[in-house]
Amino acid sequence: MSRHVEPHRLADVVAGRTSEREASRVKHHVDGCPRCSARAERLARARSAMNEIAGTPAPELGWDRIGVRLYWENSSARHAALRRPEHSVWRRRLAIGVVGSALLAAGGLIAMSMLGGQTEQADRVTPAATAVAATVPGERAVVPAAMRGVVTFASGRASIDGAVVDTATLFERPISAGTRLDASPAGRLVVQFGHQSGFALGPGSSLYVRRFDDEAVELEVLDGTLDVEVSKRRPGQTFAVIAGRHRVSVRGTAFRVHHRNGELEVACAHGRVVVTDGSSEVALDAGQQIHLLREVMLARASRRQIDPERLAELESSLDGPLLPAWTEPRGLFDTSSIVDVAASPGQEVRLDGIDVGEGAFVLRVMSGRHKLQVADATGDFAAGTWIEAGPGERRSARARGDGAVRLGAVRDIDDPGPGEAGEPAPHTSAEDARSARKTRRDQLGTALAGSGPALQCMEPLEKRDLVAGSFIVFDVGINADGSQGHLNIAESNVPAEVERCLRRVVDAVELPPGPLATVRYKLAF
Amino acid sequence: MGRKSGSGRTADPSGSQEIADEADLIRRCRQGEGAAQEQLYRRHRRQVAANLYRVIGQRGELDDLVQEVFVIAFRGLDRFRGEARLSTWLYRICVNVALARIRSKSRRPPAVPMSHALLETLEASPPSPEQVLVNNQERDRVYRALDEMPPKKRLVLYLHEIEGLDLKEIAYIVDAHPVTVRTRLFYARKEFYKKLAASEDDGGDE
Numbered sequence: 267m268s269r270h271v272e273p274h275r276l277a278d279v280v281a282g283r284t285s286e287r288e289a290s291r292v293k294h295h296v297d298g299c300p301r302c303s304a305r306a307e308r309l310a311r312a313r314s315a316m317n318e319i320a321g322t323p324a325p326e327l328g329w330d331r332i333g334v335r336l337y338w339e340n341s342s343a344r345h346a347a348l349r350r351p352e353h354s355v356w357r358r359r360l361a362i363g364v365v366g367s368a369l370l371a372a373g374g375l376i377a378m379s380m381l382g383g384q385t386e387q388a389d390r391v392t393p394a395a396t397a398v399a400a401t402v403p404g405e406r407a408v409v410p411a412a413m414r415g416v417v418t419f420a421s422g423r424a425s426i427d428g429a430v431v432d433t434a435t436l437f438e439r440p441i442s443a444g445t446r447l448d449a450s451p452a453g454r455l456v457v458q459f460g461h462q463s464g465f466a467l468g469p470g471s472s473l474y475v476r477r478f479d480d481e482a483v484e485l486e487v488l489d490g491t492l493d494v495e496v497s498k499r500r501p502g503q504t505f506a507v508i509a510g511r512h513r514v515s516v517r518g519t520a521f522r523v524h525h526r527n528g529e530l531e532v533a534c535a536h537g538r539v540v541v542t543d544g545s546s547e548v549a550l551d552a553g554q555q556i557h558l559l560r561e562v563m564l565a566r567a568s569r570r571q572i573d574p575e576r577l578a579e580l581e582s583s584l585d586g587p588l589l590p591a592w593t594e595p596r597g598l599f600d601t602s603s604i605v606d607v608a609a610s611p612g613q614e615v616r617l618d619g620i621d622v623g624e625g626a627f628v629l630r631v632m633s634g635r636h637k638l639q640v641a642d643a644t645g646d647f648a649a650g651t652w653i654e655a656g657p658g659e660r661r662s663a664r665a666r667g668d669g670a671v672r673l674g675a676v677r678d679i680d681d682p683g684p685g686e687a688g689e690p691a692p693h694t695s696a697e698d699a700r701s702a703r704k705t706r707r708d709q710l711g712t713a714l715a716g717s718g719p720a721l722q723c724m725e726p727l728e729k730r731d732l733v734a735g736s737f738i739v740f741d742v743g744i745n746a747d748g749s750q751g752h753l754n755i756a757e758s759n760v761p762a763e764v765e766r767c768l769r770r771v772v773d774a775v776e777l778p779p780g781p782l783a784t785v786r787y788k789l790a791f
Numbered sequence: 792m793g794r795k796s797g798s799g800r801t802a803d804p805s806g807s808q809e810i811a812d813e814a815d816l817i818r819r820c821r822q823g824e825g826a827a828q829e830q831l832y833r834r835h836r837r838q839v840a841a842n843l844y845r846v847i848g849q850r851g852e853l854d855d856l857v858q859e860v861f862v863i864a865f866r867g868l869d870r871f872r873g874e875a876r877l878s879t880w881l882y883r884i885c886v887n888v889a890l891a892r893i894r895s896k897s898r899r900p901p902a903v904p905m906s907h908a909l910l911e912t913l914e915a916s917p918p919s920p921e922q923v924l925v926n927n928q929e930r931d932r933v934y935r936a937l938d939e940m941p942p943k944k945r946l947v948l949y950l951h952e953i954e955g956l957d958l959k960e961i962a963y964i965v966d967a968h969p970v971t972v973r974t975r976l977f978y979a980r981k982e983f984y985k986k987l988a989a990s991e992d993d994g995g996d997e
Contacts, residue, residue: 272984272985273981273984273985273987273988274981274985276984276988305988308987309984309987312929312932312933312987314929315926315930315932315933316933316952318930319845319848319930319933319953320845320954320955322841322844322845323837323841324836324837324840324844325844325850325853327854327857328854329836331854332857332858332861333833333836336828336862336865618874632872633872656869732859734891734894735887735891735942736891755870757966759887759888759891760863761862761863761866762866762867
């Protein structure tokens with residue numbers, strides 16, 4: 267064994283990554299060892315060079331030339347995709363005919379409606395448009411832009427404007443001013459209306475959205491509990507929750523209003539809220555709450571500190587259901603997905619490591635891959651299952667008591683999906699599930715080993731000498747009869763056309779009947 | 792309310808507007824909007840080029856590699872999950888493209904080393920010629936040691952020792968478990984610093 271200090275340990279000392287004691291010990295040796303001393307000096311120079319490398323700016327390249335080539339490549343891909351559904355001349359003519367007829371019919375309808383003077387649209391005007399109509403004639407009004415919210419979480423049955431709605435309608439309908447929302451006695455409803463901004467309607471609670479625009483947000487708690495989180499208000503915008511004769515004005519970010527049978531409870535988690543009843547007002551800072559009994563005047567209310575446990579619950583109340591990014595509802599509908607979770611009452615569910623709910627609920631997520639974990643009977647979370655949901659898709663997941671999760675097929679958001687009856691049961695234990703995955707992965711591996719079609723897919727990359735190191739990872743759901751329930755690309759570093767080709771190859775693989783499993787399979791080259 | 796950490800559903804509060812802008816830009820790119828793609832390219836092109844340049848250490852084929860990164864990014868935007876910032880996701884693509892480039896490098900003629908190219912751009916910069924020469928020699932020495940390493944080890948070493956990323960970040964970028972990264976890094980560091988020391992010992996202990 268060498269007496270000298272190993273170079274990587276010397277490098278740690280040079281970079282200041284060791285304890286003082288260790289550094290002192292090494293320095294003591296280095297001082298008396300010419301070889302290690304010389305090495306330390308060189309490593310210090312190398313460290314300096316490495317620091318310089320880390321700060322090296324981009325060299326000047328032919329940016330426009332690259333941009334043009336990029337545009338060309340993307341346009342080519344787009345045009346190729348557009349050309350793919352080759353319609354015959356007759357089909358094209360038929361399509362033109364249909365479009366022409368539709369335009370004529372639409373023109374006729376417009377003409378009729380103009381003649382009639384009254385249109386259905388009058389009933390569908392947005393709240394902002396209503397505001398225009400209500401202004402004094404001749405006065406030029408600055409109309410505040412209407413806001414729209416999006417449902418991101420629902421459990422139990424929910425009603426909009428007094429009518430019970432199904433999940434698809436609930437999740438596809440923007441929430442605007444003039445809307446009444448009701449959560450069932452065991453239900454909960456979360457609406458997001460901005461980045462890290464949203465409200466949660468508690469079990470058995472009702473809410474009326476009085477105003478919802480750039481100037482003012484007014485949410486009226488008709489009955490029950492409302493949790494609100496407002497990360498950022500627009501300039502000049504007021505935000506208030508109305509509960510009976512009381513008005514809770516937002517000066518901060520997160521609070522809860524509970525209003526039932528004439529009683530009022532307001533708890534402020536972050537920032538500051540001011541409660542008024544027209545004659546007096548009480549300001550609540552973070553961590554404070556008031557509880558007003560029926561018929562008790564606000565002036566007699568006293569502030570109390572919220573106990574730590576409740577404060578923590580209040581603070582995290584909206585963590586799970588809010589999406590990490592926000593854009594207007596249409597964009598969100600196009601880029602988000604719905605996950606339908608069926609767990610036992612009280613069984614906790616985590617998505618991407620965050621507690622999002624318990625029991626059965628529906629959650630809006632950003633499209634993509636998410637990790638779903640369910641607690642078992644002891645409250646421990648199992649390893650979890652990856653769930654991949656594309657834009658506009660709806661995935662379902664059923665949880666067992668032992669924390670195992672079985673995914674349902676991919677569906678469109680507005681597709682109610684098949685009934686629960688007849689679906690095969692998930693694996694009885696984690697060991698069974700592991701064994702099933704191994705069996706199916708091995709079968710896939712055997713079927714794809716040295717696959718000629720897969721290698722053919724790599725030809726575009728072979729020309730550019732980029733095959734080595736290329737990979738693609740699939741998530742494959744394999745049914746008991748050997749058919750594939752779903753096939754998703756989880757990750758890859760190959761271009762889209764190669765991905766599509768490889769996906770077709772994997773899709774064509776025929777497997778024998780066997781265990782039900784969802785496997786992650788990597789094809790590496 | 793309580794800010795989440797280490798999750799795909801997190802967001803940096805200070806950059807909320809930036810995140811919203813980014814989400815909008817991604818959405819428009821996904822819809823194939825040319826102007827949005829150009830905006831994304833303009834916004835990230837220098838960072839992508841710098842990442843590739845630093846990992847590979849040569850500028851010979853940088854134009855092609857930058858193009859390759861953006862082609863993969865635009866075609867794969869549908870799979871961008873939003874669990875990381877777009878720049879991190881692009882960084883990951885850069886690393887994969889660089890890895891493929893490093894692996895195939897042995898079959899290609901040697902390209903112009905970074906320091907030589909840098910010399911051209913630094914001709915009018917303040918440091919003395921001697922200082923520039925010494926700096927470039929040190930950079931060459933670092934890249935020579937990196938070049939001699941297996942690609943996977945080279946990448947984790949580069950990301951940890953030069954870019955200063957932690958194990959979790961590296962694991963995300965190279966798509967490996969943090970424990971795998973830790974093991975790989977341990978051996979990579981031993982090898983790398985041994986090479987640096989050995990080259991000096993061989994070359995001239997005064």
